[in-house]
Amino acid sequence: MPRLSLRFAGFPVYPLAHIPARKQALIAAGVDVIDLGAGDADLPPPPRAVAALQAAAEVPAMQRYGFAMGHGPYRDAIAAWMQTRFGQPFDPRTEVVPLLGSKEGLAHVASAYLGPGDIAILPDPAYQAYIGGTLLSDATPYVYPLRPRTNFLVDVDEIPGDVLARTRVLYLNYPNNPTAAIAPRDYLERVVQVCRDRDILLVYDNAYSEMGFDGYVPPSIFEIDGAREVAIEFHSLSKTYNMTGWRCGWAVANPAIASALTRIKSFTDTGQYMGIQAAGVAAIESWAEFVPRNLAVFAERRDAAVAAFHASGFSCETPRATMYLWIPLPEGIPSAAFAERLREEQGVVVMPGSGFGAGGEGFFRVSFIQPGDRIAEAARRAGVVLAEMVKARDAMVAAGHP
Ligand code: MLT
Numbered sequence: 001m002p003r004l005s006l007r008f009a010g011f012p013v014y015p016l017a018h019i020p021a022r023k024q025a026l027i028a029a030g031v032d033v034i035d036l037g038a039g040d041a042d043l044p045p046p047p048r049a050v051a052a053l054q055a056a057a058e059v060p061a062m063q064r065y066g067f068a069m070g071h072g073p074y075r076d077a078i079a080a081w082m083q084t085r086f087g088q089p090f091d092p093r094t095e096v097v098p099l100l101g102s103k104e105g106l107a108h109v110a111s112a113y114l115g116p117g118d119i120a121i122l123p124d125p126a127y128q129a130y131i132g133g134t135l136l137s138d139a140t141p142y143v144y145p146l147r148p149r150t151n152f153l154v155d156v157d158e159i160p161g162d163v164l165a166r167t168r169v170l171y172l173n174y175p176n177n178p179t180a181a182i183a184p185r186d187y188l189e190r191v192v193q194v195c196r197d198r199d200i201l202l203v204y205d206n207a208y209s210e211m212g213f214d215g216y217v218p219p220s221i222f223e224i225d226g227a228r229e230v231a232i233e234f235h236s237l238s239k240t241y242n243m244t245g246w247r248c249g250w251a252v253a254n255p256a257i258a259s260a261l262t263r264i265k266s267f268t269d270t271g272q273y274m275g276i277q278a279a280g281v282a283a284i285e286s287w288a289e290f291v292p293r294n295l296a297v298f299a300e301r302r303d304a305a306v307a308a309f310h311a312s313g314f315s316c317e318t319p320r321a322t323m324y325l326w327i328p329l330p331e332g333i334p335s336a337a338f339a340e341r342l343r344e345e346q347g348v349v350v351m352p353g354s355g356f357g358a359g360g361e362g363f364f365r366v367s368f369i370q371p372g373d374r375i376a377e378a379a380r381r382a383g384v385v386l387a388e389m390v391k392a393r394d395a396m397v398a399a400g401h402p
Contacts, residue, residue, distance in 0.1 A: 066271025
């Protein structure tokens, strides 16, 4: 029997990994499943993107390897959009890295900058690609708990000096998954300053940059002076254009950082299908007409979700960005047990906070990715499970069990 590596033995199980199989089994058993788990909307991509993919499928040259260079117009569209949207110029050939979704880039970039003995600072809870990349690089994660006390920000000034001295990479993600927090500009300035002072690579996951509500427009990290020296920023078509399954994203950074990621990737993939990159061009070019309308649907769903979960006995804030509610659970109700009961007894899929790291305990995440009436029904069922669990907890306490 081949022996697994020591590294693998300590490798966590991806929190969403078991959900599709459980969902399928529940549906096969006749359960009316409402899936508010992954950030994976039921809405369609831009029609121009679909048409571009269909057209590309007929073009022989598009069926060949993309390699790292990929489809030139995709690089050009990315650079043009970064300029229009954030006022930030990038050289399409040397400062743009096409990705098979931002996730692989977020994980792969770690191995260019981390090795044994190095530290990566990770928010906790967080998108699990960050810890995945860190552990695969044999580096040490330093997890910083995201709690209401710091408005779910990683306060870099609280990190001990001996940790900062060994830190090579800091992962940040605002608007934040899963907490839906946003970062003020002076906070981002402080982070960039610390990274410059300490030569730390700032890996800035900006997958939710186009999901700001109520007039909030999330910035690029490159709007902060000095960020060009230390940052790499990741973007994705997944959330902005309802194209999760297409696996298409990009990173932007100065040529040295961009080429380091490209070099790592040249050993692990040979580029996204160029037909999908052509669809990416069409999606990006439809930004002005598509994104505001799509966002209006999410805003409606957000409001429906907040109202429904409040009505079912939960308290949560109205997020100003992302597609998530980050909902606190009462003391003594473990998030994994709550999510499991909600799924298995009521057919509602949500993400337990602990699935994003120990720092997420005490919360669960709802993705507002379905119509308001379905979210309302999910909230009603969640209220049933919550009431039962609170009752059971109170009975235990009354019986003298902690
Ligand atoms: C999420 O739902 O947080 C992610 O977008 C899905 C994933 O894990 O890739």
